[in-house]
Each structure stands twice: as C-alpha cells, then as structure tokens.
Amino acid sequence: MLRTLYQSDINQILAIENAVHIAPWNEQTFKACFQAGYTGWVVEADKKIIGFIIISVTSEECHILNLCVAREFQGKGWGRALLEHALNHVRKHGIGIAYLEVRRSNRRAISLYRQMKFHQIGERKGYYPTVSGNEDALVFAISLHEEQERQ
Numbered sequence: 001m002l003r004t005l006y007q008s009d010i011n012q013i014l015a016i017e018n019a020v021h022i023a024p025w026n027e028q029t030f031k032a033c034f035q036a037g038y039t040g041w042v043v044e045a046d047k048k049i050i051g052f053i054i055i056s057v058t059s060e061e062c063h064i065l066n067l068c069v070a071r072e073f074q075g076k077g078w079g080r081a082l083l084e085h086a087l088n089h090v091r092k093h094g095i096g097i098a099y100l101e102v103r104r105s106n107r108r109a110i111s112l113y114r115q116m117k118f119h120q121i122g123e124r125k126g127y128y129p130t131v132s133g134n135e136d137a138l139v140f141a142i143s144l145h146e147e148q149e150r151q
C-alpha cells in the first residue's frame, strides 16, 4: 500500500535510511523536511514501511530529495512505484520539471532514472561524502510537460 508520509513514520524510515545509505540522513534532517513542508509517501507491507520518497515542490519545479527502499525489498518495483507516484502528483499540480542528484557509482538508481526518462543535465564534483573521500553527483531532470504531451 502506498500512502502519505507522516512525521510519526520517522523512526521507521530512519531505520531503512541507516541500513542502505553510505551517508544517511539523521533524525534532525527528516524533522526539518516536515518543518519545511516537504511532501512524501511510503510503501507499506504488512503495516511495516518498506520504502519512502521525499520531494520538495515550488511553484515551478520539483526536487526529488530522497528515495529509498529497504534492502530486502529492492528490485521488486517499489522504487519505481514511489517515483511514478511522486511525478504523477506534481504533474497534476502543473509542475513542469523535476530534478534529482545521484551518486555517480549508484548504477541501480541511475538505471531506474534513465528508464523513467530522466536525462542527465550536469554534475556536481565531490558533492557526496564517501568512506575514503568524496564522490561526484550526477544531476538528472525530467520535463513533465513533455511527458504529458507524449501520453
């Protein structure tokens, strides 16, 4: 089941975040997302959260801030479902473009974004910390107006 993310979900999504990310967000960062009015959704199985997405939206654009699926549930279509849901939501609100950053080494996520018709529009050198230094971020975007026209 896919539903809205609530602040009471923070403990569960924090556990997933800590288990899958090299440099995970902490509780304060998640709380700040709620304070900032960001939007999110979770996927639940047996009333347990197995994945989530958080986006920020302005009047013109959407930024995908975090997309994460628990390791044992990866590769089953949940990441795509969360991303499609978020993009459909912002498209309905007339938002024309969505952006995201991804680690250059994150082949799985990059494959998902390319499949969903995101295009690389740039990169940020040394944007992400790693255990041994820094790693570049690739910046991807999708034009939602174009997507709408194609349908």
Ligand SMILES: CC(C)(COP(=O)(O)OP(=O)(O)OC[C@H]1O[C@@H](n2cnc3c(N)ncnc32)[C@H](O)[C@@H]1OP(=O)(O)O)[C@@H](O)C(=O)NCCC(=O)NCCS
Pocket (backbone or CB within 6 Å): 020, 021, 067, 068, 069, 070, 073, 074, 075, 076, 077, 078, 079, 080, 081, 101, 102, 103, 106, 107, 108, 109, 111, 112, 115
């Ligand atoms: C990236 C992530 C969100 C994808 O979610 P997921 O539920 O595992 O992916 P899905 O099952 O929806 O797969 C969608 C597409 O991702 C790609 N993908 C999934 N598993 C893959 C794998 N093992 N190797 C390569 N590509 C893979 C494929 O393109 C796949 O499409 P296909 O099934 O038609 O081939 C998830 O793996 C994850 O949480 N990873 C850790 C956190 C992270 O990297 N988040 C993104 C930060 S930018």
